[in-house]
Amino acid sequence: MTTEAKSAPTTRSRLDPEAMPRRDFLGLAAWWSAAAALLFAFLGSMRLPKAAVLPSASKKFRVRLPASLASGHAFIPSGRSVALYREGNRVYAISTICTHLGCIVKPIDDGFDCPCHGSKFAKDGAVLKGPAPTGLPWYELKHLGGDDFLVDEGKTVAAGTTVIV
Amino acid sequence: MSTIAEKPSDGVEAASTRFLENLRAVPRRIGETMLRTGAPNSDRTRSTFVFGNVFLHLHPVRAHRWSLRWSATWGLGIAAVSCFLILVVTGVLLMFYYKPYPDVAYLSIKDIHFVVPTGRFIRNVHRWAGNMMVVVVLLHMARVFYTAAYRAPREFNWIIGMGLLVVTLGLSFTGYLLPWDQLAYWAITIGANIAQSPREVTDALGITEWFDVGGLQKLILLGSEEVGEEALIRFYLFHVMVLPLILVALMAVHFWRIRKDGGLTRPLDADRRLGRLPNDVYPVFTEAPQKTYNLAAIVKGHTPNVGSGPEQTLPAMPHLMVAEAAVFMLTIAIAVLFAIFIDAPLKEVANPAVPENPAKAPWYFLGLQELVAHSAFMGGIGIPMIVLIGLGLIPYLDRETEGTGVWFGGAGGGALVFWSTIYGLAAVVAVEAVAIYFGWIRQWWPGTPQLVITLINPGTLLTALYAIYSLWCLKKYNSTRAGALALFTCFVCGFVVLTVIGSYFRGPNWDFYWSPSDWPGH
Secondary structure, X not given: OOHHXXXXXXXXXXXXXXXXXXXXHHHHHHHHHHHHHHHHHHHHHOOOOOOOXXXXXXXXXXXXXXXXXXXXXXXXXXXXXXXEEEEOOEEEEEEOEOOOOOOEOEEEOOEEEOOOOOOEEOOOOOEEEOOOOOOOOEEEEEEEEOOEEEEEEEEEEOOOOOEEO | OHHHHHOOOOOOOOHHHHHHHHHHHHXXXXXXXXXXXXXXXXXXXXXXXXXXXXXXXOOOOEEEHHHHOHHHHOOHHHHHHHHHHHHHHHHHHHHOOOOOOOOHHHHHHHHHHHOOOOHHHHHHHHHHHHHHHHHHHHHHHHHHHHOOXXXXXXXXXXXXXXXXHHHHHHHHHHHHHOXXXXXXXXXXXXXXXXXXXXXXXXXXXXXXXXXXXXXXXXXXXXXXXXXXXXXXXXXXXXXXXXXXXXHHHHHHHHHHHHHHOOOOOOOOOHHHHHOOOOOOOOOOOOOOOOOOOOOOOOOOOOOOOOOOOHHHEEEHHHHHHHHHXXXXXXXXXXXXXXXXXXXXXXXXXXXXXXXXXXXXXXXXXXXXXXXXXXXXXXXXXXXHHHXXXXXXXXXHHOOOOOOOOOOOOOOOHHXXXXXXHHHHHHHHHHHHHXXXXXXXXXXXXXXXXXXXXXXXOHHHHHHHHHHHHHHHHHHHHOOHHHHHHHHHHHHHHHHHHHHHHHHHOEOHHHOEOOOHHHOOOO
């Protein structure tokens, strides 16, 4: 690029370039440091839209199972996307948020149906059909005495984990 | 003072007379001074009319006859700009009443629809112009492709055009949430979870804990874990500010490059194909330049018009201006007609507990939704990225020169496009028919790992079929243009068929129905 570089013999191949003149090196270093500074500033400013505190409601909530809840029937607390079941003395909670694209699945007699893209889940949340990549997660449940339970949507447990009342 | 007033007027009219005459001349003079160089009635003033006007100076002073034929462009670029102008005006009007806050947003749209004077009409025009813009931008892209107008020196403008396509779709998508009805809420929930869908792959590989790009994308898009007030204000900001600014910037570059790259594409032998100018065309360029100007280091060549005489060009004022005005008027007329007869939908207020069934995205995303119904990641991110990269590479892979500026020009031409259409339609219908009637891998072999389903699903199979056909055409015709023609035609066929299936043949639970009247009641 400089005059010295141009006057040098041009027999070197593309794969064996001549040594870079000092000025070119400094110039390129300046360009790259400017680019790095801009990239760094961009990444720094991108920290702003990533919220530090999420406005979501608490993931833990208390729920009282209705005494009339029959075995095999889902109880869905209002405003929550969790289905609670009581079978004999065992109680468990399964998420009703489809693992595909976040629609709310509907509990049916033999599992769950997703209205959006036709995923079907078994009674234990395992995928039977459709695009859902994983089964419906089971949530951690604590027995607070009587019919009261504490559901934690933030903590999943292995499918089949139940609380014995 | 009195001496001046009593001075005899000796032929000069009294100031009071001149004042009255000036007053009478005001309207005419305002018109003349507005145009700076007067009415466009000679070659010189017709030129200055264009380049002396800040709003018109992006236009050329003369346009080639080839570019002025309707079949050269069908006016699709101008129609897209017209849609954008309509959207800016109607959008600003809607902002007078719209309030971007959950539930309140829904009520304000209801007010606009039922209470605000002309509110329903303006909202309808906004919605229809938005739909038309998507259609027109896609048709414009097809026009540029099929006339091979992306070739040197216009390669980069094709890339800018793809940026414009993406921003246009982004504007549609962000606008979709604003009414805060059931349609909006669930379409955006699905969209946000598509942004999160790289988890489908990272989960399968078990690396989500350390590398959760999907979760990050959703978090930045929504500002929360679900669609709520944070998401609404973000979508509003993008819809009314960020994306329109990006669109305007890209449009400026796009138009600037059209001029700098030598106007619209035309074949090398355009002058011969056009023949002589018919006698009834008026005005033509009459004052051929007598001098040559050396514009060294500013433009290529030695004169403003190198290599061909000015006889095949016509003054932009009026020929180009009239054509543009006609397209603009037609665009407005179509948007208004739709707005009068078909209302923009507004369902019940968003309810996060009960999804719409079926929950459908805007129509131009229903093709993607059809793919997403097999794999969220491949349908929503993988295949769209492959398509965008493939489209973007077209001008860099096809560097032939035959057929530039001619519809379906290049090796194979019209026949190749015809057979590619047949193949493209057959492939997409066959793949969809198999998936609809026989299901897919998970029904045949339950327990198949998710990665297999992500990699092998109707969407990826179709993409592979199209790519193979394109490569076969490339070899058969020994032409990169033939490969591009085959691939683009297949892409159009796939897009159309998947969109039609998603729009008309999918009902509750995304099941296939021949007609919406067969849907089960719910």
